[in-house]
Amino acid sequence: MSTIIEKPIVDLLLAAGHVLLLTDERLDGDTLGSTLGWYAVLVEMGKTVTIYSPKEIPEQFAFLPNVRVIRTDDLVFADTTVDLMIICDCSDGLYIKDKLPLLPRRIPLVTFDHHSTNPRYGTHNIIEPGAASTADVVWRFMKRNELPMNKQAAQCLLTGVCTDTSLFTTSNTTTAAFEAAVELTKLGAKLNTVIENTMMNKSVSVLRIWGRLFSRLHFNTEFDALCTALTLDDLQEFGNPEIDTSSISNFLNASIDEADAILILRESDDRSVKGSMRSRGRDVAAVAARYGGGGHKLAAGFRIAEARLQESNGVWKIVKAVTRSNEVNVNFLKTS
Numbered sequence: 001m002s003t004i005i006e007k008p009i010v011d012l013l014l015a016a017g018h019v020l021l022l023t024d025e026r027l028d029g030d031t032l033g034s035t036l037g038w039y040a041v042l043v044e045m046g047k048t049v050t051i052y053s054p055k056e057i058p059e060q061f062a063f064l065p066n067v068r069v070i071r072t073d074d075l076v077f078a079d080t081t082v083d084l085m086i087i088c089d090c091s092d093g094l095y096i097k098d099k100l101p102l103l104p105r106r107i108p109l110v111t112f113d114h115h116s117t118n119p120r121y122g123t124h125n126i127i128e129p130g131a132a133s134t135a136d137v138v139w140r141f142m143k144r145n146e147l148p149m150n151k152q153a154a155q156c157l158l159t160g161v162c163t164d165t166s167l168f169t170t171s172n173t174t175t176a177a178f179e180a181a182v183e184l185t186k187l188g189a190k191l192n193t194v195i196e197n198t199m200m201n202k203s204v205s206v207l208r209i210w211g212r213l214f215s216r217l218h219f220n221t222e223f224d225a226l227c228t229a230l231t232l233d234d235l236q237e238f239g240n241p242e243i244d245t246s247s248i249s250n251f252l253n254a255s256i257d258e259a260d261a262i263l264i265l266r267e268s269d270d271r272s273v274k275g276s277m278r279s280r281g282r283d284v285a286a287v288a289a290r291y292g293g294g295g296h297k298l299a300a301g302f303r304i305a306e307a308r309l310q311e312s313n314g315v316w317k318i319v320k321a322v323t324r325s326n327e328v329n330v331n332f333l334k335t336s
């Protein structure tokens with residue numbers, strides 16, 4: 001049965017003709033799983049559905065049902081038939097600020113999320129800060145409101161639950177997340193499909209990069225965390241494979257006993273340095289906030305523009321980026 005907060009959202013869903021689903025810009029299993037879960041259910045409800053992502057979808061998610069319908073062109077925002085928008089697992093709503101003015105008129109926006117930092121930027125918001133994943137928030141909403149779940153939706157939502165809990169190993173794993181996984185499995189979702197595609201399908205070049213990152217582990221006093229670093233030169237050396245650093249930080253966080261926080265620093269194509277932090281108890285969102293980032297208490301991140309990484313005596317630092325030509329000449333970053 002619908003709650004008072006949910007009833008207006010269910011009414012919007014029932015009345016909608018064309019729903020525009022929006023992913024987060026940080027494309028992970030949870031934002032994609034939640035969004036594609038909605039897609040399968042809304043199609044089952046007879047709706048026209050369009051999905052927009054601000055970025056191309058990483059190849060590791062090619063196994064998700066209907067992933068190929070996701071569009072990355074801004075034309076979706078000019079479609080006059082869209083009458084409802086849903087965004088999943090997007091904690092800040094920042095990227096859509098540039099997109100909403102493209103809409104021909106004001107359209108309701110429903111947010112589903114589990115980030116405690118979400119400022120409730122939708123016209124309607126279903127946010128459970130204690131939830132392990134947005135996917136299980138979405139699943140509970142669908143179940144309470146008796147929406148038509150199917151096998152495809154279940155596969156997508158199970159992917160969100162499994163990836164955000166690193167397969168039920170993180171301390172944010174809740175009973176509710178387990179319950180969602182059990183129910184989704186009963187609907188036909190396959191756990192081994194999620195594991196094979198999101199955790200096990202590592203190429204040799206990706207594992208070599210993992211090896212390099214492991215060899216660089218050091219205690220970094222600036223961040224008070226066990227730290228390692230990945231540079232653009234590393235990626236180039238190994239043939240620019242697609243690397244998901246959050247899976248490395250999750251692995252280290254679950255495996256290492258000698259530190260209560262993990263930090264992976266990574267140079268990005270856009271001349272920024274990204275930091276991905278994990279912890280098994282300490283509040284790393286507070287550390288990330290000092291660098292302009294945020295996230296959850298146990299999993300947070302930040303991005304520093306116009307920066308690059310530099311190593312000195314085994315310790316990696318974020319330094320101001322110099323011009324590209326100087327970078328090539330100086331080439332601080334090669335360690336082998």
Ligand SMILES: [Mn+2]
Binds near residue numbers: 031114133134
């Ligand atoms: Mn999430």
